[in-house]
Amino acid sequence: MNEKLSELEKTDLLMGLGLTPNQAKVYQTILKLGNATVIQIAKSSSVRREDVYKVLSTLEKMALVEKLLGKPAVIRATPVAGALASLVLDEKVKSDERIASMKAKFQVLSKAKWVQPITVGEEQSFYALLPEGKAVITRLTSSIISSKSNVLWVDTPKEILHLISLLSTEIKSAIHNRVEIKLIIEDFRPDEDQKKQVQHTINTESINVRFNPQPLNRFEIFDDKEAMISTNRKNTSEGTSALWTTDNNLIGILKGYFETAWSESKELKTNK
16 A cells, blocks of 8 residues: 655654654655755755754664765665664664563562551452553552452453453463463454454463353452452543452452353354
């Protein structure tokens, strides 16, 4: 598909790959002109010649352009696909390094002595309304990590696939620690291709998965001690608020609801 993009759209896309506005302007100017001198680049890009020299030095280091020796020197772009792919790879390396650093710091902080939190499961019941955004993901992550025996989970197909992918490390760790995970995909009437897609994403050998064609209440129960209940039906957890609780009576009601829904749901099997 050959899409016609405006100069502004091209600049925005290049900035999305990590280039500054001037870098994006200079780079796309070189792509448009082919071989070009600094004077030609400055005139066509509307970037000052002094700034073009600085930008070109950076673009060379990023392997986006190369300088052909001569008088005057001529600048040309390196092959676009490989050059832009290298930007993506650079970002991945930086991201991996940043995540590794964060995990190392997390390990140190998690072993530090803090004021002891209230133990989940004590006689007193607690409630917390989790606003939209990271709060829901953070609580879900924490609850999965701290689970010892079982997780009961009801959610939409889109949200299930999103969260399974997002929290794959934490879920694999829970499974390794012999936590039983039972999952109901609600409001789901899958064809064979959709079943295969779900099985490709979810390790159905380790997670018990069923689906129900009816809309159901969406919630998670952890070790029969705490629960998180979605309070609206937006598409993703980042846009969904939730009620977290340790109320034994409410958890008992939710568990009974889950068991009934589980018995009425179908196993996720594909035709061989």
